[in-house]
Every structure is written in structure tokens, then in C-alpha cells.
Amino acid sequence: MVTEGYFTQAEAVERLFGIVLAKHTVFKNAVSTLATALNKQGVLPLQKEGNNYAAGSRQRITLPGKALTVLSNAIILQGLFGEPKTVVSLFKDSAARAGHADRARSLLLERQSVANVGLIRHELLQVLDLLGSSVDLTQERLPNPFDNNVFPQMGLSDYGGNLLRALACQTAALSQGDSMMAHYLNGELEQAHKLASKLHTQNTILQKYQRLIVRDYHEAQDFDNLLDDLR
Template identity: 55%
Template sequence: MHRQIDRTKPVLLELDWAPLAYSTGSRNRVRMNPAHITLFRNAILLQGVFGEPKIVVEFLSSDRHREEYANWARELFFHRQSLAGLGLLRQELVSFLDLLPTADLGTTRLSNPFADALPQMGLGPHKGNLLKALAAQTAALSVGDGMMIHYLNRDLEQAHACAAQLDTDNPLLQKYSALILREYQQAKDFDDLLDSFR
């Protein structure tokens, strides 16, 4: 069986699928372009921290939201008592988040913030999403934390519901609440426009 490239998705890593020479089944050998090893490594680290494939693809294909995500992760991770419970090394995480917004992910190796193993290997029900693990570790999420978790999970409707009821003096939360409310309104306006064409 020969694999075809899905041209509807962005091609970030060049892979070469070749059938095994002495196999009667459909098993293939996969080779990666050596120039993409650093990009692949960074993608695995991003997947470990952010967990959502869509967010990882967004990081790798555009730097538009990197600063935003890095700031949210910084806010969520560093305002907790223990990073050790999540298997993170504080200094490496600081370096990872500082470098993330501006790094060329194809050539610059991000530091590995994980102490022992990648979360994809051992967080069980959290399915490798450290931000979800962080939410589960905190007994009661504040509305602001919930808002950010929903937004990072690309659940704009839930994030909007949290942002609409948020009452805080925290300037960072106010900024992200305004961003979510604006994005939600833009999405709603676009939806209404599409509905008007029907």
C-alpha cells in the first residue's frame, strides 16, 4: 500500500514513505528529511506543553499567536505552587517560554522543560495536555483560569461564557477577556453574514 500526501493539510515535515523490501504486508518505512529533525523535536515539545495538535500546527506554520500562548502558559504555570507535580523543570520552562515567541522552530532547538519523560508518555487521562493536567491539579479553577483553558483548547464558546462573567482587576485577565469577547463577536458576525447568504 502506497501512501498519498493529503494536500489539504499544511506540509510541515517532509516524510518519505517506502514499502519494506521483504514484507508481504502493508508496512512502510518512514524517513524524514534530515533538515526537519529540529522542527520535529520542537513539535513534540509543543505537543507536550499545549497538547492540542491544532495549536502545534499553528505554532509551526505561523508566529501570529505565539506570544499570546506563551504568555498564557507562563501565567498558568508560574502562578501555581508546584511545577514538580507536573514533571517540569522551572529553569528550562522559563527558557522554553522566553524563546518560543521569536524562535525559528525549524532551526532553533527549544529547551526541554520536562524532568523525566514527555507527558505524552505518562499523563493517562490528560492525553499529554499539560494545561489540562494543570487544571486538574488545581482543586478549584477560577473563572479566569477556566477562560484561558477553554481558549487554549480552542473552545471559543466556553471561553466567551467565562469571559462574559469575569469580574477582575487583573490587567492580564482583562486583556485576554477583551480579546476573547472580540474574537467571539467577530466569529458571530461572520456566522451571521454566512447565514444571510442562505
């Protein structure tokens, strides 16, 4: 694959996955949000081209060819984990990365419903193995675990968003633990915390998510209190 020069996000995604972003508005917005978050945290280099003040012109945002691996990995990880802030942590925080990989592997392998609908692919297990290693995600390209390049963030399935959220939602009647995880993976921290505070379980996966939710909730509360004190 040629990686010289600069590419717009649309050009990069088409080169990487053969997907025309103009035909997938939801996916286009998800990639744009992800790229912006990665750029703000110094993970993905972006640059603006063109004169913003010239009549009828608009700035093009491009990335260098050497960053195609970063964008490819980030899109795949967004399909698995959803939140851009989680994807950023997978690039920058080795401890968080190992924890997310461990929880995802446990969740995927212990839930039989996933195998029943064919969601577990060899490439997915490879991705989790690589996340659990010390491989440099800015240099080593992850295999694409999504069949026919149908990414969860395209919004084509009933659940959309990300694979782990879909997994937590697969049973027809969700248990309290599944509901807690579904809320958390959908970014609904307050609802997830309400269920986590009432949950009594011996399931190690649910216990890990319960601790994570309680920690994230208290961190969010502490931050809100700090902002209130500064006002």
C-alpha cells in the same frame, strides 16, 4: 545525532526522546495528528513510500532527517499548548508566537501551585525565552522541559493533554476565571465564551485570555455564518 536519511514517525520519536510509540497509543495518535497538521501547513515535510496497491503492502510515511528538529520542537510545544493549530501558529506567525509565550510565562510564574508540584523547570523557562525571541524553530532545537520524557499528551496524568490546561485545573475549586481558561485550553470554545462574557476581573492574565476567547469565538461564528450563506 545522525540526521541523514528518512525516518518513520516511530523511528524519529525513538531517536529524539527514546520513546517507543508502540507502547504509548495515546501519544502515538497525538504525534500522528500533529505531524499531519504540520505537513498540511507546509511546516513538516512528509513523504509516502511503497505501493499502496500491492497485495499486503502498506505505505510508510517518512520524514527527512533534516526535519527532526521541527518534529522535536513541535512535540514539545504540543505538550505545552495542546492544539495542533496552536503549534502551527507558533512556527508560522511571529505575533501569535510572542503572545502565546507571554501568556504562558505569566501564567506559569504567577501561579504558585505550579512551583509546589515541581512543574517549573529551568528547561521550561528556556523554552519560553526562545519562543519570545526571533529564533528559527525549524533550525534551533528547544530543550525538553518534561522530566523523564513524560509528555502531557501521553495521557498519564489526571489532566493529560497539555501543561497549560493542567495548570488551569490544579486548584481543587476552580474560580470562574480558571474554569474559563480550562475550557479554552481543552478546546471547548463555546463554554469558555459563556464564562468570558460574564467575567469581571482585574487580573491581567485572565483579561488576556478573556480577549483571546471572545475574538476566537466571534471568528468561529463568522466562519459558520459564511458556510451557512454558501449553502
